[in-house]
Amino acid sequence: MAKQQERDIEGASRVVTFSRRPGFSDALGATLPTDQFASLEELHSEGLEEVLEQATLAFVVDLDSLSGALELVRALRRHPVWQLRLIWTEGDAGPEIKALTDGEFRTVDNPRERIESCAARLATANGGQPMRSQDQVLLSLLWSHPSLSLQPLRDWSAPELYRYPLLDALLEEDTTEFWLRGLKHRRLIEGQDLVDRVRLCPGCRHGHLSFVDVCPECDSLDIRTEPGLHCFSCGHVGPQRLFQDNGMLSCPNCSAVLRHIGEDYDRPLENHVCGSCQHMFMDGRVLARCMACGQAHDPNELEAFGIYRYRLSEAGRLLARTGDIGDLYGVFDEINYVTPEHFEFSCDWLLKLRQRHDEMRFGLILLHLNGLARVIDTLGHSRGAALVDAFAERVKALVRTTDLVTRTADDRIWLLLPQTSADGVDVLAGRLAQLMEDSVEGTELDRLGRVYHESSFGMSEAENAAAVMARMVSLSQ
Amino acid sequence: MTAILEFFAEVATILGGLFYETDALALAYMFIPFVLFLELPLNLMIWLGVLRYYTRRIYAVPTQYPFTPRVTCVVTCYSEGDAVKGTVRSLMEQMYPGQIEIIAVVDGADQNPSTLRALREMMPEVEQYASRRLVVVPKTPRGGRVSSLNAGLAMARGEILLALDADTSFDNTMVTEVAGHFRDPNVIAVAGSLRVRNWRRNLLTRFQSLEYMITIHLAKVGLGELHGVNNISGAFGVFRTEMVRKIGGWTTGSAEDLDLTLRLKQYFGRYPGFRIVFEPRAIGHTDCPETWKGFLMQRLRWDGDLFYMYMRKHRSAFSVRQMGFWNVLLGVWYGMLFQMVMPVLIVMYTLWLVIAVAPAVVVATFTIIMGLYAVLTFLMYITALVFISERRSRDARLAWLIPIFPFFAMIMRIWSLVAIINEWWRHSNQESSMAPWWVLRKGKR
Numbered sequence: 001m002a003k004q005q006e007r008d009i010e011g012a013s014r015v016v017t018f019s020r021r022p023g024f025s026d027a028l029g030a031t032l033p034t035d036q037f038a039s040l041e042e043l044h045s046e047g048l049e050e051v052l053e054q055a056t057l058a059f060v061v062d063l064d065s066l067s068g069a070l071e072l073v074r075a076l077r078r079h080p081v082w083q084l085r086l087i088w089t090e091g092d093a094g095p096e097i098k099a100l101t102d103g104e105f106r107t108v109d110n111p112r113e114r115i116e117s118c119a120a121r122l123a124t125a126n127g128g129q130p131m132r133s134q135d136q137v138l139l140s141l142l143w144s145h146p147s148l149s150l151q152p153l154r155d156w157s158a159p160e161l162y163r164y165p166l167l168d169a170l171l172e173e174d175t176t177e178f179w180l181r182g183l184k185h186r187r188l189i190e191g192q193d194l195v196d197r198v199r200l201c202p203g204c205r206h207g208h209l210s211f212v213d214v215c216p217e218c219d220s221l222d223i224r225t226e227p228g229l230h231c232f233s234c235g236h237v238g239p240q241r242l243f244q245d246n247g248m249l250s251c252p253n254c255s256a257v258l259r260h261i262g263e264d265y266d267r268p269l270e271n272h273v274c275g276s277c278q279h280m281f282m283d284g285r286v287l288a289r290c291m292a293c294g295q296a297h298d299p300n301e302l303e304a305f306g307i308y309r310y311r312l313s314e315a316g317r318l319l320a321r322t323g324d325i326g327d328l329y330g331v332f333d334e335i336n337y338v339t340p341e342h343f344e345f346s347c348d349w350l351l352k353l354r355q356r357h358d359e360m361r362f363g364l365i366l367l368h369l370n371g372l373a374r375v376i377d378t379l380g381h382s383r384g385a386a387l388v389d390a391f392a393e394r395v396k397a398l399v400r401t402t403d404l405v406t407r408t409a410d411d412r413i414w415l416l417l418p419q420t421s422a423d424g425v426d427v428l429a430g431r432l433a434q435l436m437e438d439s440v441e442g443t444e445l446d447r448l449g450r451v452y453h454e455s456s457f458g459m460s461e462a463e464n465a466a467a468v469m470a471r472m473v474s475l476s477q
Numbered sequence: 478m479t480a481i482l483e484f485f486a487e488v489a490t491i492l493g494g495l496f497y498e499t500d501a502l503a504l505a506y507m508f509i510p511f512v513l514f515l516e517l518p519l520n521l522m523i524w525l526g527v528l529r530y531y532t533r534r535i536y537a538v539p540t541q542y543p544f545t546p547r548v549t550c551v552v553t554c555y556s557e558g559d560a561v562k563g564t565v566r567s568l569m570e571q572m573y574p575g576q577i578e579i580i581a582v583v584d585g586a587d588q589n590p591s592t593l594r595a596l597r598e599m600m601p602e603v604e605q606y607a608s609r610r611l612v613v614v615p616k617t618p619r620g621g622r623v624s625s626l627n628a629g630l631a632m633a634r635g636e637i638l639l640a641l642d643a644d645t646s647f648d649n650t651m652v653t654e655v656a657g658h659f660r661d662p663n664v665i666a667v668a669g670s671l672r673v674r675n676w677r678r679n680l681l682t683r684f685q686s687l688e689y690m691i692t693i694h695l696a697k698v699g700l701g702e703l704h705g706v707n708n709i710s711g712a713f714g715v716f717r718t719e720m721v722r723k724i725g726g727w728t729t730g731s732a733e734d735l736d737l738t739l740r741l742k743q744y745f746g747r748y749p750g751f752r753i754v755f756e757p758r759a760i761g762h763t764d765c766p767e768t769w770k771g772f773l774m775q776r777l778r779w780d781g782d783l784f785y786m787y788m789r790k791h792r793s794a795f796s797v798r799q800m801g802f803w804n805v806l807l808g809v810w811y812g813m814l815f816q817m818v819m820p821v822l823i824v825m826y827t828l829w830l831v832i833a834v835a836p837a838v839v840v841a842t843f844t845i846i847m848g849l850y851a852v853l854t855f856l857m858y859i860t861a862l863v864f865i866s867e868r869r870s871r872d873a874r875l876a877w878l879i880p881i882f883p884f885f886a887m888i889m890r891i892w893s894l895v896a897i898i899n900e901w902w903r904h905s906n907q908e909s910s911m912a913p914w915w916v917l918r919k920g921k922r
Contacts, residue, residue, distance in 0.1 A: 227605075247541065247572055247653050259648040259867075260762065261570045262563060 013115045014055045016043070018072055019062030019090075028060060028090070028105065032112055039068075040075055053081045058115045060105050063091035073100050077169040084141050086118055099151035099165040118144050127323030127376065134172045134179070136323065139188060141170070142312045143320035150180075150310035152195050159292065161198045161207035162307045177205070180310075188316035191308030199302035201290035208291040211299070213284030215274035222275030223284055230268040231258060237268045237280060315373075322376040322384075329369070331392040332413050336405045340414075343406035347416055347465035354456055361456045363417040363425030364468060367395075367432065368476040369449035370411055371440075379443060391439045391448060398431060411449070412473070422455035429453035452476055484837060491841035515815055520853065523699030524860060530702045530757070531864045544660045545575030546636035548652055549718065551629030552581045553622050554643040558591040561643045565599050568641075569609045573652035576608045578635055581643070582625040586615035592643075622711070623727045630726050633718055640734075642712035645671070645763040654759040655715045663750040665720045666741055667759070668706050669713035670694050672868075674762035676875075681772060684885045685765040687875045691854065692886075694757065695861045701755025705807040709738045709753065713761040730790075732782030739791045742808075745801040757865055773892060780816070780896035785904075787812055820893040850883035 015034045017025040025034040035052075037043045043052070059076060063069045077083050077100055088105035089097060108114055121144035131137050142148055152162040160177065167176040174182075183189045198207045215223050227240040229249065236253035243249045249258040249265065258265040270282045287296045312320065338346070347364065354360040369388075376384035399405065404416040417425060433451040440448055452472050459468055550568050554561050561581065568579050583593050596613045603611040616628060626640055637659055639652075655667045671693070676686035700706060709715075711734030724740055727733045744751055766772040787795075787808075795805050830839055858879055866872045 244572070246539065248650050249572060257867075259650065259760070260646065261567055261649065262646075263762075 012055055013058070013112055013119075014052070015058050015060060015111065015115075016052065017060045017062065018066060018069075020065040021062060024062050024065070024090075025060075032115075039066075040072060056115060056119045057082060058086040058088065058111065058118075060088045060090055061101070063089055063093055063097065065091075070094070070097055073097055074165075074169050077166070083137065083170070084122055084144065086115060086145065095151075095153050096165045099153055100169060102145055102147045125320055125323075127321070127380070129323045134170055135183070135188070136320075138166075138170050138183075139312065139316055139320035141166075142189075143317055149192060150189060152307045152309060154196075159204075159206045159208075160200060160305065160307075162196065183310075183316075186315075187313055188319060189310040190313040190316075191306070192311045193309050194306050195309055196307040198305050198307060199288070199299070200305050201288070201293060201295060202297060202301055202303050203295040204290060204293040205303065205305075206290055206292035207305075209288045209302070210291055211286055211288050213272075213286050215272075215277060215279055216281055216285040217279040218274060218277040219285070219287075220274055220276040223272050224275060225271050226273045228268045228271050228273075228280060229258070229265050231256060231265055233264070237270055239273055239280065318373050318377055322373060329372075329388075329407060329410050329413075331389055332395070332405065332407055335392070335396045335399055336401070336403055338404050338406055340406045340408050343404055343414060343416060344465045344469070346404055347468070350416075350418060350456070351459065351463070351465060351468075355461060361419065361421055363415075363420045363422070363428070363456065364454045364472070365415040365417065365425065365429055365432065366452040366469075366472045366476060367413040367415070367436075367449060368411060368452065369413065370476075371445060371448045372411060375440065375443075375445060375448060378445060387439060387448075391435065394435055394439070395432070398428065398435075408469075408473075412476070414469070420455075422457050425453050425455045450476065487837040488840045488844070491837060492844060515810075515819055516853070519811065519815060520857065522703065523696050523857075526699030526702035527695065527860055527864050530698055533702075542657065542660055544657065545573065546656065546659065547576040547578065547634060548573065548637045548639060548656055549578045549580060549629070549633035549635030550639040550641055551626055551633065552579060552641050552643050553625040553629070554581055554583045554589070554592050554596070555585065556589050556592060557595075557643045558589075559595045561592055561595050562599055563646045564641070564643050565596065565611065566602070567646035567649070568652075569603060569606045569611075570649045571647070571652040572649050573656060574608075575656070576610070576635075577652060578610045578612065578633070579603075580612045580614060580629045580632055582614045582616055582629050584616050584621065584625045585619035586617050588619065621729075623729055623733045626733070627726045630718070630721060636718055638716045638718040638721055640711065640714045640716065641761070642763065645712045645761045646674070647713075647762070648760040651759045651761065654756050658754050658756065659717060661752070663748075664752050664754055665717050665744070666709055666738075666753045667715040668697065668701070668709040668753065668755045669715060669759040669761050670697065670755070670757050671710055671713055671761050671763050673765045675764050675767065678767050681769060682765055682767055683875060683878055684882065685772070687858075687878050687882060688885070688889075689765075690861050690866075690872060690875070691857045695857055695865060697755045698757050698865055700807065700811065701753075703807075704752060704803060705811070706753040706755050707738070707807070707811055708735050710734060712763050713759075715759075731778065732786055735782060735786050736790065739786060739794055742804055743794050743799045745804050746797065746799045749801055758867065760867070776889065776892055777896045777899060780893045781900035783812070783816060784897045784900045787817070816893070817897060820890045820897065823887075823890050824894050847883045847887075850886065851880050854882050854886075855879050 013032055015025070015028075015032045017028065017034055017036045018039065019025070019036060020038050021027075025036040028034070035048070037046075043049055059082070061069055061073060066072060073087060073089075076085070076087055087101040088103065088108065088111075089101050090105050093101065093104070105111070122140060125131075125140040125143060126136050131140060142150070148166070150164050150166055153165055154161065155163050164176060164180065167179060171179065199209060200207050201209060212221060213223065214221055228237060229240050229243045230237045231243075231251035231254065233256040234251060234254035236251050238252060240249075242252045243258065250256065251258060251265075256264070261267075268280075268282075270280045272281050272284055273279070274281070286299055288299050288302055289296045350360065350362045354362075372384070372388065375387060379387065399415065400417075402418055406414045406416075408414065417428065420428075429451050433447075436448045436451065437446065440446070452475050454468060454472060463471075552561070552564060552568075557564075565579055565581065568577060571577055581596050583589055583596065586593050593613070593615050596611070599611060600613075603609055612632065614628060614632065616625060629640075630638065637656055639655070641647075651669065655669060658664045658667050671689060673682060673686035673689050676682050697706060711732075714734060714737075720741070721727075721737075724737075727737055728740075730736065738753070741751075741753065766775050794800060795808055797805055800808065830842060834842075858876065862869060862872055
């Protein structure tokens with residue numbers, strides 16, 4: 001029986017439901033073959049786990065009948081094989097479950113089509129390569145599940161007051177905070193809508209702050225409100241008790257008798273008194289004290305942190321499809337490679353040398369391979385990789401043994417050409433630009449990247465290598 | 478031109494001849510009896526009273542008694558608008574350590590929504606003061622000031638009742654000063670002293686400010702010291718709540734303040750110990766009329782009401798059995814002779830003078846009379862400034878008005894006669910704008 005089942009299951013679309021209600025999967029009315037289990041453990045104990053791993057699965061979780069629905073959903077999202085599958089829910093979902101799942105089953109018109117389109121996307125995700133990092137898993141998940149996004153969840157126990165359940169579930173290394181920051185930094189995700197803005201302690205980035213008002217003079221906490229008076233004849237402001245004089249009011253400063261409000265005196269706006277230095281003031285200084293690290297900060301110094309719902313950016317979507325292309329650039333590191341620091345030092349040295357010896361001349365070329373991602377996207381990973389390899393071979397042929405090569409960002413390759421005239425630099429740059437176009441000939445793309453060059457004649461004496469390189473980078477942006 | 482010069486030369490001759498036996502002097506002598514028998518004795522008495530007050534005060538040991546009964550301030554509001562805020566605020570600001578309950582009665586609340594709104598806006602501010610309470614009473618049908626006061630009286634929980642006007646604000650020691658008097662169980666009421674708040678506005682308000690200072694404030698200090706307070710001002714009167722309840726509150730009609738004073742005084746015959754005190758240190762600041770028309774209409778009402786009260790409504794009260802000898806004497810002398818007979822005599826005398834004597838003599842006579850009055854005014858002014866005033870530098874700025882003040886006083890005298898005749902013939906108190914006609918009709922005529 002098991003063998004028969006195995007054959008049925010392999011490669012086909014199936015729905016696995018989790019419910020304690022008998023007949024739940026039949027009541028769903030799905031046109032797909034369904035299996036019902038009460039829990040992951042039951043599935044496991046029936047020995048069907050390995051069998052079902054072969055199938056194109058989607059899950060439906062009956063939230064009303066399961067007590068540990070949240071744990072089940074989390075476990076599915078952590079499952080090495082099933083974590084990228086569709087998970088639908090049935091019943092009243094809490095915010096955390098909503099953030100982890102693909103929505104209610106009832107709202108899906110054609111489950112089979114959804115399951116198949118998701119599976120098709122997953123098959124081509126990451127350039128068809130197996131997923132190695134948590135980044136790849138997350139990006140593939142977001143790419144193949146259009147209804148999923150990085151949804152923040154308000155949580156008083158989270159340091160930043162919000163957390164992302166999806167990140168928590170998929171996290172393998174690092175912390176979610178740094179992971180998210182890395183994703184944002186590489187522009188792989190973008191804010192879809194701003195959910196909230198929280199203030200974080202600049203010392204420890206905790207959002208649990210206590211705001212206290214303190215004396216602006218001595219920062220003492222011991223302040224109280226007390227009625228104050230403002231004498232019109234001398235302008236003295238003080239607490240009322242110091243003005244009281246035998247049933248009358250008289251100014252302790254100029255001893256004028258204050259008889260009538262509005263005529264001789266009025267109530268000042270300063271009605272707070274410090275208990276330790278007796279200073280009178282209008283508004284206390286507000287301090288934000290962090291409940292985690294105990295530091296006190298001015299509220300203006302707090303880090304305003306926007307909590308967004310994130311979705312894949314264009315770059316993220318590209319990366320989800322093509323996989324990580326960072327390693328492709330590695331082929332350039334075999335051509336006279338020096339570290340960026342060494343490169344910059346050498347360039348600086350040449351600049352200094354030029355000041356002493358007028359005959360010194362050199363050139364600097366920047367290859368910006370910004371079209372590479374698009375090449376991989378259109379041609380596929382393997383063809384793209386071959387193309388880049390070929391390009392790198394031809395660059396290698398052009399570079400002299402004395403030239404230095406380095407790579408700053410993934411896609412920025414620098415060439416330092418000593419003892420090269422301005423014309424020589426122009427010629428080489430022209431050849432490289434031609435190469436950029438030639439290497440993608442026969443495809444619908446126009447070029448692999450752009451070439452920027454600068455000869456030592458174009459550099460002023462005040463500039464150093466860092467400035468020149470920054471200037472060229474700004475051209476390439 | 479020469480005729481005018483000759484005329485003034487003649488006047489100068491007559492004035493120069495003052496030191497000889499001339500006609501002008503004889504006529505001036507004719508005038509002097511009024512001064513001697515009515516005015517000078519009264520002023521002498523006032524001076525004596527002021528001296529007594531002053532000596533009593535400087536020798537008094539400053540003491541504070543633990544006597545702080547609850548005080549209820551009934552503020553009668555009408556169309557004052559935001560101005561009531563100042564009044565209520567000045568009451569909350571009182572230094573009095575006891576409880577103060579402020580009952581603001583808005584008469585005709587439908588017609589005066591801005592006043593009602595202003596009072597309601599005060600509510601959160603009142604909560605910041607301990608032992609101060611504000612009760613706003615919107616009285617929808619208009620019933621006049623008397624009905625507001627009686628409504629306030631019905632709600633009052635304090636032992637002491639202050640009947641106050643919404644356009645009057647008070648010094649912050651006012652309640653402390655007046656409440657202390659009630660330590661004496663014989664004190665049934667205290668009259669407060671009023672100052673003119675808008676005295677800086679124009680010449681008329683400055684005149685009125687000087688008048689309040691000399692003829693009202695100083696006279697009340699003097700007479701009050703001799704147990705002869707003639708009137709407890711309606712804008713600022715303080716009563717023992719029990720006493721006002723006992724005599725049935727305020728009665729309908731204009732001049733309800735004088736009416737209540739006279740009714741309280743009718744107890745004096747049976748209870749010779751009872752006293753009405755004037756407290757010069759309890760100061761209220763009120764707005765006086767700024768136009769001549771407004772001023773004359775106010776005085777027409779005041780003087781007419783005086784006549785109405787003394788001659789009509791409370792004529793029978795002036796008996797020794799009712800008020801006691803001293804109060805009848807002072808009432809007849811100050812109230813009737815000084816305030817009612819004098820204007821008649823002065824106007825008749827002046828008319829006779831103009832008809833019977835040559836113009837030059839008339840001018841010379843008037844110059845002498847005005848001079849005499851100016852001297853008298855100056856003496857009173859100095860007395861008030863030295864012995865009574867608590868804001869001397871402010872009062873000193875009215876000194877330049879003294880030479881022309883007698884003319885102002887003369888106009889008021891003549892106008893008093895008009896008011897009396899108006900009241901005598903026309904029963905003008907029925908025309909008062911202080912209450913609607915259907916309320917006034919109920920009053921005793």
